Amino acid sequence: MAEKSFKYVIVGGGVAAGYAAREFAKQGVKPGELAVISKEAVAPYERPALSKAYLFPEGTARLPGFHVCVGSGGERLLPEWYAEKGISLILSTEIVKADLSSKTLASAAGETFKYQILIIATGSTVIKLSDFGVQGADAKNIFYLREIDDADKLVEAIKAKKNLKAVVVGGGYIGLELSAALRVNNIDATMVYPEPWCMPRLFTAGIAAFYEGYYANKGVKIIKGTVAVGFGTNENGEVTDVKLKDGRVLEADIVVVGVGGKPLATLFKGQVEEEKGGIKTDAFFKTSVPDVYAVGDVATFPLKLYGELRRVEHVDHARKSAEQAVKAIFASEQGKSVDEYDYLPFFYSRAFDLSWQFYGDNVGETVLFGDSSPTSTTHKFGSYWIKDGKVVGAFLESGQDLLCFLGNKVILLDDFYIVCREESNGLILSFWVFFPSM
Ligand SMILES: Cc1cc2nc3c(=O)[nH]c(=O)nc-3n(C[C@H](O)[C@H](O)[C@H](O)COP(=O)(O)OP(=O)(O)OC[C@H]3O[C@@H](n4cnc5c(N)ncnc54)[C@H](O)[C@@H]3O)c2cc1C
Known part of the structure; x- marks a missing residue:
C-alpha cells in the first residue's frame, strides 16, 4: 500500500x-x-x-x-x-x-x-473486569463506555425491552452519571462499589452523603463495601445476574461497568x-x-x-x-517560545438536575458549606480544601459559575464568595465566607 x-x-x-x-x-x-x-x-x-x-x-x-x-x-x-x-x-x-x-x-x-x-x-x-479474570465478565450485555460505538450499544440495549434491571459496577463519576441516565430511562438501577462512599477520589464523606441521598430519592439503589466477583449467564450467553463478594446475587438484564481508565x-x-x-x-x-x-x-x-x-x-x-x-x-x-503550561485542574460532572464543578487539589482540611441536604430544593452547596493555610481546592454543586484563583486570594463560587487574605509570609491567616443569597 x-x-x-x-x-x-x-x-x-x-x-x-x-x-x-x-x-x-x-x-x-x-x-x-x-x-x-x-x-x-x-x-x-x-x-x-x-x-x-x-x-x-x-x-x-x-x-x-x-x-x-x-x-x-x-x-x-x-x-x-x-x-x-x-x-x-x-x-x-x-x-x-x-x-x-x-x-x-x-x-x-x-x-x-x-x-x-x-x-x-x-x-x-477502560479497565475491564475481564482484565482481573472476573468469572463471566465477557457475557453479552455487560457494557463499558469510552467511545461512541460503546454508547450506541448501550442505547440499543436500553431500548431493547421494557422493565429492565441494570447493575452499575463502580462508584466513580461514570458510575454516577450512568446510573442517573438509566433511572431517567426508567430502568431499575443498582450501583455497587467497594468504597465507603461514592467518588472517593474526590468527594469527602459530607459531599458524598448528599449524592447518595439524592440518588436514593431518585430510586437508585446503592450497595457499598462489596465488589462484583462473577456474572451468571443464560443459554444465549447474556448476563442474568451479578454475584457480589458478600454473597448477594443481583438480577441484571444489563450491567454497566465504570471502574476506571x-x-x-x-x-x-x-x-x-x-x-x-x-x-x-x-x-x-x-x-x-x-x-x-x-x-x-x-x-x-x-x-x-x-x-x-x-x-x-x-x-x-x-x-x-x-x-x-x-x-x-x-x-x-519561528525561533520563539511560549509560556510554560500552568494548569489549574478543573473537572465537572452532570447527572439528573445536578451539576458540579471542582477546581484545584483535594488535599488538606475541608469545609462543607451551603445546603447539602439531599431533600433540599436548591441543593446548592460546596466544599473547599485548605492546606498549609492556603485554599487549594474548591467544589460547588448547582452553581452557575465557579472562578478560582487558588493559592492566591479570591475564589468566587457563583453566589458564594470565599475571600482569602494572604499575609506577607505567604500564608493565608484569615478568610471570610459570604453567602449573599442565603
Ligand atoms: C463517557 C465519558 C464521560 C466523560 N465525562 C467527563 C466530564 O464530565 N468531565 C470531564 O472533565 N471529563 C470527562 N471525561 C474525560 C474526558 O472525556 C477525557 O479526559 C478526554 O476525552 C481526553 O481526551 P483525549 O483526546 O486525550 O482522549 P480521547 O478523547 O479518549 O481520544 C482518544 C482518541 O484516540 C483514538 N485512538 C486511540 N488509540 C488509537 C490508535 N492506536 N490508532 C488510532 N486512534 C487511536 C481513540 O479512538 C480516540 O478517538 C469523560 C470521559 C468519558 C469516556
Missing part, C-alpha cells in the same frame, strides 16, 4: 486531537500538512456527552451536534471543516505500530504514514520515557523523543501549581494541553 507523508500527524481522534486541529488552523497550517488519524469512524467530538445527553430519552444529543469545539463554546468542527482547511481526517484507522526512530506509523489495514512531527493523542481506555501508551512502550503510567512530557508537551509530543489523558506533565508531574483525565486539560502543544510547535519553528 502507498505510503502517505505529512509534516504533522496527530494519532488519535478524540477531544485533544480536535482542539489541536483547531489550533493548527489558527496558527496557519497549510493544506496537506496535517493529518488526524483516528480509530473511531467519526470526527472528533466532545466525549463527556456520551455518559450524559447521549443516553437521555428526551433532549438526546447526537452527532453532528457535539463535535468539538462546542463543549467550550467554540465553533463546531464538522468533517467539512477539516476538508476546507486541507487537513486529512483519516477515520476508522487504527495505528498498530509506531516506530519513532524512523518516524513511521503503520495501520491495522497495512497503510504506512510518515511524519516530521507527531502528536500522540490516544487518550485512555488507563492511558493508551502501549504503542510507544520502550521508545519514549513514561511516568505515572503515562507518557512523560515537559511543560510544552514535548516527550523524551525529539519531534514527538503527547497531549490529553495520555500525557504525564509538570503541574506547575503543585510542583510535580501528574496525569489527569479531564476534558478541560485535553483541550488546553492540545492547544499548548500546537502553539509550542509553531513558536519553536
Whole structure:
C-alpha cells in the first residue's frame, strides 16, 4: 500500500486531537500538512456527552451536534471543516505500530504514514473486569463506555425491552452519571462499589452523603463495601445476574461497568520515557523523543501549581494541553517560545438536575458549606480544601459559575464568595465566607 507523508500527524481522534486541529488552523497550517488519524469512524467530538445527553430519552444529543469545539463554546468542527482547511481526517484507522526512530506509523489495514512531527493523542481506555479474570465478565450485555460505538450499544440495549434491571459496577463519576441516565430511562438501577462512599477520589464523606441521598430519592439503589466477583449467564450467553463478594446475587438484564481508565501508551512502550503510567512530557508537551509530543489523558506533565508531574483525565486539560502543544510547535519553528503550561485542574460532572464543578487539589482540611441536604430544593452547596493555610481546592454543586484563583486570594463560587487574605509570609491567616443569597 502507498505510503502517505505529512509534516504533522496527530494519532488519535478524540477531544485533544480536535482542539489541536483547531489550533493548527489558527496558527496557519497549510493544506496537506496535517493529518488526524483516528480509530473511531467519526470526527472528533466532545466525549463527556456520551455518559450524559447521549443516553437521555428526551433532549438526546447526537452527532453532528457535539463535535468539538462546542463543549467550550467554540465553533463546531464538522468533517467539512477539516476538508476546507486541507487537513486529512483519516477515520476508522487504527495505528498498530509506531516506530519513532524512523518516524513511521503503520495501520491495522497495512497503510504506512510518515511524519516530521507527531502528536500522540490516544487518550485512555477502560479497565475491564475481564482484565482481573472476573468469572463471566465477557457475557453479552455487560457494557463499558469510552467511545461512541460503546454508547450506541448501550442505547440499543436500553431500548431493547421494557422493565429492565441494570447493575452499575463502580462508584466513580461514570458510575454516577450512568446510573442517573438509566433511572431517567426508567430502568431499575443498582450501583455497587467497594468504597465507603461514592467518588472517593474526590468527594469527602459530607459531599458524598448528599449524592447518595439524592440518588436514593431518585430510586437508585446503592450497595457499598462489596465488589462484583462473577456474572451468571443464560443459554444465549447474556448476563442474568451479578454475584457480589458478600454473597448477594443481583438480577441484571444489563450491567454497566465504570471502574476506571488507563492511558493508551502501549504503542510507544520502550521508545519514549513514561511516568505515572503515562507518557512523560515537559511543560510544552514535548516527550523524551525529539519531534514527538503527547497531549490529553495520555500525557504525564509538570503541574506547575503543585510542583510535580501528574496525569489527569479531564476534558478541560485535553483541550488546553492540545492547544499548548500546537502553539509550542509553531513558536519553536519561528525561533520563539511560549509560556510554560500552568494548569489549574478543573473537572465537572452532570447527572439528573445536578451539576458540579471542582477546581484545584483535594488535599488538606475541608469545609462543607451551603445546603447539602439531599431533600433540599436548591441543593446548592460546596466544599473547599485548605492546606498549609492556603485554599487549594474548591467544589460547588448547582452553581452557575465557579472562578478560582487558588493559592492566591479570591475564589468566587457563583453566589458564594470565599475571600482569602494572604499575609506577607505567604500564608493565608484569615478568610471570610459570604453567602449573599442565603
Ligand atoms: C463517557 C465519558 C464521560 C466523560 N465525562 C467527563 C466530564 O464530565 N468531565 C470531564 O472533565 N471529563 C470527562 N471525561 C474525560 C474526558 O472525556 C477525557 O479526559 C478526554 O476525552 C481526553 O481526551 P483525549 O483526546 O486525550 O482522549 P480521547 O478523547 O479518549 O481520544 C482518544 C482518541 O484516540 C483514538 N485512538 C486511540 N488509540 C488509537 C490508535 N492506536 N490508532 C488510532 N486512534 C487511536 C481513540 O479512538 C480516540 O478517538 C469523560 C470521559 C468519558 C469516556
